[in-house]
Amino acid sequence: MTAEEIHAQLAAKFGERIGPLMPPNKDSWALVNKAEDLIEIGQFCKGELGFDCLINLSGVDWPKKNQIEIVYHLYSYSKRHQFVLKVQLDRTAPSLPSLESVWKSADWLEREQYDLLGVEFRGHPDLRRIMMPDDWVGHPLRKDYKEQASWHNIETTRESPLDGFVRLDDLTKRKAAATAAIVPAAEKKEVLQ
Amino acid sequence: MQAFLDSLIRGWGHDPQTWVWTQLIYVAFMGLFSFAVINFAAVTAGIFSWAERRVAGRMQSRVGPNRAGPGGFYQWIADAVKLLTKEDLVPTEADQFLFRIAPYFMMVGFACVFVALPFSHRLVIAEMNVGVFYIIAVTALIVVGIIMSGWSSNSKWSLFGAIRSAAQIISYEIPAGMALMIPVLLSGTLSTQGIIRAQGPWPWEWYIFHDPASFAAFFIYFISALAEGNRTPFDLPEAESELVSGYNTEYSGMRFSYFFLVEWGNMWVMSALATTMFLGGWQVPFLPVTDAADKIAMLSGGWTVLAELASIAIFTFKTLFFVFIVMWLRWTLPRIRVDQMMNMCWKYLVPVSFAAVLFVAGWMLVIHAVPALDWIMRIVLTAGGAITLVMFWLRTLQNIKDTGDKFDFTSNW
Amino acid sequence: MSEARRGTGPEPTMDMTNKEVMKRIEYTGDMLLNMGPQHPSTHGVINFLVQTDGEVMKRAIPEVGYLHRSLEKIAEKCTYNGYMPYTDRIDYIAAMFANQGWAMAIERLLDVKVPRRAEYCRVIACELNRISSHLVAVGTMSMDIGAVTPFPYALREREFINDLLEELCGARLTYNYLRIGGVAFDLPESYGDKVLTFVDHFEKILVEFNRLITYNEIFVQRLANLAPISPELAIEYCLVGPNLRGSGVKFDVRRDIPYSIYPELQFDIPVGRGELGVTGDCWDRFWVRVAEMRESCRILRQCIAQIPEGETMAKMPRKIKVPEGVEASVRIESARGDMQYYVIGGGENAYRCKVRTGSFTAMGIIDPLSRGLMVADLVALIASLDVVAPEIDR
Amino acid sequence: MPTETLARQTPAGFGGYTKNITDTAKSFWEGMSVTLSYMFRKPMTTQYPDRVPFPVRDSLPARYRGFLEVDMDICTACQACERACPIAVINIDTVKGDGKNKPKLAMERFDIDIGKCMFCGLCVEPCPTGAIQHTREFEGSVMNFDNLTLRFVPDVLAPWPAYKVPKGSEAFPRRPLGEVTRNLLKKWDAPPPPFPSKDDLAKLDKADYGKPKPVGLDAAAMGRQIAARALQVKGDVPKLGRVIEEAMAGTDCGDCGYADCKGYSDAIAAGADWSAEKCAPGGAESKQMLETIIVTLKTGVLPAAPGVVANATTALGAAPLVADADVPAGPPLSQTLSKDALYKLVNDAMAGTDCGDCEYDDCEGYSKGIVYEGQLDLNRCAPGGEDTKVKLYNIMLGTKPPAA
Structure with missing residues (x-):
């Protein structure tokens, strides 16, 4: 299926809750308007549209828009098509439901974004820091991130x-x-x- | 050995039964021999450590240590010196006393074996009438040392290694013991020298080619010996990729080197025992030594010495051949898993070894009735073994040809 | 599986730490074994919190991050060309693919058409790199199982490839060979002959390698039927590349989402068939890698035969600029499987670069798979997934 | 998901029992014959470093990326390598001279921190002359870590003159590759360079550190002085010529296209030549003085107060280059001057290193692009930095460059 067909099916099912298909300049994507709908939409994607794999989950920090964007790259191994969903969250307290119950691969991908961008995935079974130490301050992939000067008496800069x-x-x-x-x-x- | 000392004392003009210093002489010589034996063991283990690295290097298309001395031969001395001078670390959390004493347990269990191992026609420290039984008994001390080292290290890896080792060595003593019972059955003695005397110098006179069951028993013994010596594919107690270094993870310096001394020295022990029990030991061709007639003893003058040296050489050659095979196996095979190790012992080796003992007992009855069968069986098995070896050699040469390489043994040592 | 996981211990909270996980294991009375970060078989710096009852594991929890070098953050600070050497460090065993992914992502952003000769150069370099990466994978895997000798044999063949790549681009490990819009160097003189000589030699060695280790009975006993991953589970956990194909899913980015000149080349996609055990067991994953090396040899032969003359670099501006907010995602078939670059342009440097690597998702499946295995099997499982620590952490 | 499953059926019972044994024997036979066969082959490894027939570096391919080397004799000081380096291991400090006592453009420092270098080769690619190259040296164990920094300008106090690329040259004479680096490497076991002690550092005036220090003669003041005298004798061409000659380097090199310095100054005095940049030995300072003179002669007014940088743009009423002038005082030069004059001004504003970073072949190409071809991007001259940018915006747009 092409991106248009997938979006048409999504729009038919969810109507206003899913945004329009964004201009396919490179990869066409659609916006999920409310983060609360994610699990329902995810289950629909997995069940009806055959997206059996969540191949990528990335977060993008947009300080200018005061948003954090979570991007889901979906792929269907059975039907060989792909689609991109996006969710836009408030930058001050980003929080959205976890898709771990829909796709297991979301487990680690969500942990990574939690660690590096500080996005809370509600209902994630094991939401811990993954890359950074437990007592690290800040989320490195935020655009306004400032590295702490030292960690446990280890300098983070070197002359x-x-x-x-x-x-x-x-x-x-x-x-x-x-x-x-x-x-x-x-x-x-x-x-x- | 006692007889030799007695003859010495008699040579000085005393009667050992009545002479006051007899016991002291005995003690002094015991000390001397223990020193010699331990040094023999240490030096052999050292040389094997060098040899193993050279063999491994060659087999892996590498060179191996070749800097210190001709062919890198002094490498083992350099290593020994290094290990002697290294700091002897004892972890704070370890059980200090047990941690320190554990390597000596292994050393004792290993060195005591040499007492009963023959080296030549006359050269054996103690010709015991229960030699085989003694060897099986004292080897068990090694497992005590391993468990002590693993437990006292207070490290989880060490504990894993120790428990694995205990399970492994104790299990494999059963098939090993049963397999060794077959030469005992055939020769009717537990004395190592007696078993060699019961065989002959030619392959068809060896117990390995005596009958199919003893042929199988040889392999059972060999596999079990590998397991008891913690050699690949049974190196579970010190499995590097799983347990870091197993029971000796926390050791360093000289204490660490004891473990490796035992491991490499054990290669001599297992190979010498295999040679003794199944491969005719030191028997020299054309000079068979049996209980009935001792051809070497009948020689006189310098010929006696020559024959003695020849018997040492033959015994050493056979032993080293097996040492090489042990190394070769190590650098070829993967390691088996702990449950597979147990499976192999209890499902394969133990039943087969029991069956082999029964078969040999039956076979002895058969050949007692029809002596010609004995010779036919020996010739067939020997020929089969020879053909297998030749085929294997041809296959090896074919391997070299297949990948477009040249036969080149001498270069780049 | 996740139900069982939720059942153990209190509900997770935002500030749960590793120490609490460790405590939770200790409360159960089982042994807590810290496998790593320095352990001979963790392939880099990874830690596994292993909950064991004797030799049998109840659970192994991977803890990663020891090699985290913020490569995604660095992409936001570097120029597009300047980030190319960093991509080498994402997966240092198969650096060429990371190069290619980055180059393709930026080319997609800029709509650059790469010259055909450059595409051939890329494929030749990548397939050589795939062989060398798989050689490390199968070599270390056999070493983890305890056979030491296959490893030097594999590395010896890898040295030949390293020599070839060194001649091509000047480096043996971190190649930095590809450029946005082409490749840095054309093939050297008589390079094709050298590659063909190597391929001829290597195919013989591969036969020998199979005889030495692949069908060795101990090896088979250790790996067959061990930790089988069903195709559904593999897709669910987003396993990619040889791990996915080992589970019997016939999917290869080179064929199914074609890129570069792969559509013009003839090659098979080996999949695990459960030849000696269950489909998707560790032995299948090992075998798929061995078979892929043979397929790479086929691709190399075709490339050498077909390579056209011409330019190796498209006309590129000296300073690459991408309009802000334009995004592209590119998937390539790395040696460790489907590697996805998701790049958002932002002027002279990327606004965001997310690299989804095969090793990262493969680590996620170790926890559910490890239940009931033995400690020795965990080593085999990690090795069979062929994870590379820097690729997990980036 | 259709998957083909051909699970091996191990026969049950005694058949399976024996099959395991035979399989084991067979596979051991195969494997052991392979390893034994390697006993009788030549090992593949090379004994490094003493048992190789020739030095290892000679066996490395030509593209090998070892330590970096700079042939200072052909280095144009364009700093393209410094900009290309993703991790800033190259540090080049340039200093501009008057062209008389000192070369026009020279390098005080060309340091490469080999300890940090990741040998990616990105610095080699933009080099216009091939001065920076990877050698085949690779042995980098040193007694002291600081010795890992290669210093290609041996003495800070004797800046190394930059190489001026002759027009139209394709090939550049380069020293044999590796020679320079090998010589530098020889010092690696020597004691490290004397680093300032803590006391020394304390004595340093921290506040003063990093500020440009005035060097050489004050071209602006001298230019105004000459211009004032020139204004007095305006109209008397031979006299005017003599006055203008003072601004020349005086080397009679003929680089300007005239027979000697007098010829050039006479041409200016006669109004036949209005270019200020032709005096190559005089460099920037001569140019600056000549600019002042020419502008004075053209406008008939001596440029404004000292302290304001004296150059054509200020004198002609465009936005002065001081920071407090936010609003341009008049139309930009691009609307008042002829294209050719504009081209000369623009070309002078360039750094003149011909680095090619602007994606034109050389500085002239970029200037032509701006003036004749309508190139609107004025930010491309990387070696010239902020200075060039300010000048270009002034000339072309009459504004200050936008903040970064």
């Missing part, structure tokens, strides 16, 4: 050796300048050369 060389050069130059100031102007030219 580049090149910076050391900058200092070294500066010091040598100053010393040379100091020497050059003492010597007469005629010899100054030689020093510079």
Whole structure:
């Protein structure tokens, strides 16, 4: 099925609750208007439309729109077609129902987005940090994320050796300048050369 | 050995029965021999560690250690020195006393075996009339050492290794013991030298080719010995990919090296025992030694020495051949799982070994009635074995040809 | 399965930590075994919290993240070309595919047509890389089972491929060979002959490899019937690539969502058939990889025969710019399976780049599969899924 | 999901029992013959490094990406490599001279941190002359970590002059690859370079650090001085020529296309030539002085107060280049000047390294693009940086460049 046909079926079933098919500039997608509908729509996709696999789940932070977007890439191994669903959440307290009960692969994918973007997936059986340490502060993939300076006394930044060389050069130059100031102007030219 | 000492004392003009220093001489010589035996074991194990790495290297299309000394031969000395000087770490959470003492248990269980192992026609430390029984008994000490090391380490990996090892060694002692009973049955003695004397120098006189059951018994013994020595495919107690290093995970330095000394030294023990029990031991062709007539003893002067050396060489050659096979197996086969290991023991080896003992007992009755059958069976089995070896060799050469390589044994050592 | 999982312990909360999971295991009275992060067979730095009762495992919970290097965040800071070397690090055993995924994603964003010769160069490099990656997979797998010798044999063949790739692009591991719009270098002189020589040699070695390990009885006994994954379960957990095909699903991105020049090439898709056990067991996954190496050899022969003359680089602006908000997702068949790049353009650097890798989703299935296996089987299961730690964590 | 299942049926009972044994024997036979056969083959491994017939680097392919090397003799200081590097391991500091005592463009520093380099090869690709290349050196164990930074300008106080690409040249003479790096590597076991101690650092005036320090002669002031004198003798061509000659480098190099410096200044005095950038040895400073003079002569008014950067744009009434002038004072130069004059101004504003980062072949190409072909993107001159950007926006649009 093409994306239009899939969207037509979705629209027929859910009507207003599913957004229009966005212009297929690269990958066409449709918006799920309310996050609460996700499980119902997911079950419909899995059951009626044959989307047996959730191949990707990504989150995108849009500070300008004050939104966090969760993108579901669906694929059907039985019918060999794909579709993209999106949900837009409030950036301050992003929360949406977990699709783990529909597709098992959502388990780890949702944990990853929870960890890196701070999105709460309600009803997820095992919502823990996955990449970052348990006591890490912040969610790294947020656009306004600031790394903490140190973690358990481990510095998160390291001085580049090149910076050391900058200092070294500066010091040598100053010393040379100091020497050059003492010597007469005629010899100054030689020093510079 | 006692007879030898007695003859020494007599040579000095004393009667060992009445001489006051006899017991002291005995103690002194015992100490001397223990020293020699332990050193023999240690040096053999060291050399095997080098040999194993060279063999592994060659088999894996690598070179192996070749820097220290000719062909890298001094590598094992360098390793020994390194291990001796390494820090001997004892984990704080470990049971300090048991942790320290465990390697010695293994060493004792391993070194004691050498007392009953023959090396040549005359060279055996104690010619016991219960030699085989003694060997089976003292090897069990090793398992005590392993369990102690695993338990006292207070590490879960070590504990896993130790428990696996206990299950494995104790299980496999049954088929190993039963398989060793067949030469005992055939020769009518438990003495290792006696069993060798009951065989002859030629392959068809060896017990391995005596009848189908003893042929099977040889393999049962060999498999069980691999399991008892923690060699692949039975290296479950120290399975690297599963248990990090098994029961010796927490050990370091010299104590760690004891474990490996035992492992490599055990290769000599299992191979020497196989040679003794099934492959005619040190018997020299054309100079058969039987209970009835000792051809070597009948020689005189320098010929005695030569014959003695020849018997040492033959015994060593056969043993080293099996040591090589043990290494070769290790670098070919995957490891079996712990339940499969148990299955194999109790479902395959134990029944087959019992059946083999029964068969041999029956076969002895048959050949007693029809002696010609004995010879026919021996010749057929020997010929079969030879044909198998030749086919195997041809297959090996074919392998080299198949991938477009050349036969090249000598280069890049 | 998840029902049983919900039944153990209290309801999860937002701030549940690993320590609480560990405690929960300890309360049951079973042994808690920390397999990893430093363990010989975890293939990188992964931790498994193993709940065991003697040799039999009740559960193994993977804990990842030890190799997390924020590669997705770095994509938001780098130029498009500058991110190419980073993609090498996503999967260092099969770096060429990560390169290709990134290049294809940006080409899709910009609607760039890659010259045909460049496509052939890419496929040749990728298929060589696929063989070398599968060699590591089967080699380490046999080593995890305890057979050490197949591993050096596999690595020896891999060295030949490394030499070939080194000649092609100058690096042995992190190739950085592909560029957006083409490839960095054309094939060197008489490269085709060298590849063909290798392929001829390698096919013989593959036969020998099968004789040494694939059909070895101990090996088969260890792997056949072990941790079978049904096709439904494999799809449910989004297993991809050889793991999915090992379960008998005949799906290959190269054939089913065609890209590059794969539609023009003849090759089979080996699937697990339960030859020695149940379909989808560990042995099937091993065998699929061995069979795929043979198919890659076929592809290489065809590519060498068909490669056209011409340009290897499309006309690209020196500074690549993508309008903000335009997004594309690209799926490629990596050595570890379907690798998806989801990229949103944002001027001179990507606004968001999400890399969905095969290893990441494969880790999710270890927990449900591990129940009732033995500790030694867990090692075989991890090896058969062929996970690579940096690809999980990125 | 249709799947083909051909599960192997292990025969039950005694048949299965024996089949396991025979299978085991068969597969062991196969496997063991394979491993034994390798006992009798030549090992594949090479004994590194002492048992190889020739140095390993000689066996590496030409494209091998080892340590980076820069041939400073053909380095144009365009910094394309520095911009291409994704992890900033290259650090180039340039310094501009007057062209008399010092070269026009020189590099104080060209450091590559090999310890951080990931050998991706992205820096090699944009290099216009092939000065930066990967060598086949790869052994990087050092006694001191700081020695892993390769310094291609040996002395900061003796800046290395940048290479000026002759027009139309296709090939560049390069030293044998690897020589420079090998020499640098020899120092790796030496003690590390003297790093400033904590006391030294404390003595450094932190606030002053990083600010550009005035070097060389004050071209602006001198330009105004000459221009004032030129204004006095305006009309007297030979005299005017002599005055203008003071602004030249005085090397009589002939690079301007005239026989000597006098010829060039006479041409300016006579009004035959209005280009300020022809004096190559004089460099930026000569150009600046000449610009002031020419503008003064054209407008008849001496440029405004000192402190404002003296160049053509300020003098001609466009937006002055000081930060507080938000509103342009008049129409941009692009609407007042002729295309050719505009082209010269634009071309002068370029960094002049011909790095090709703007996606034109050289700086002239980009200038032509802007002036004649309607190229609207003024942000492309990466080596020129903010300075060039400000000038270009001033000339073309009469505005300040938009904030980044």
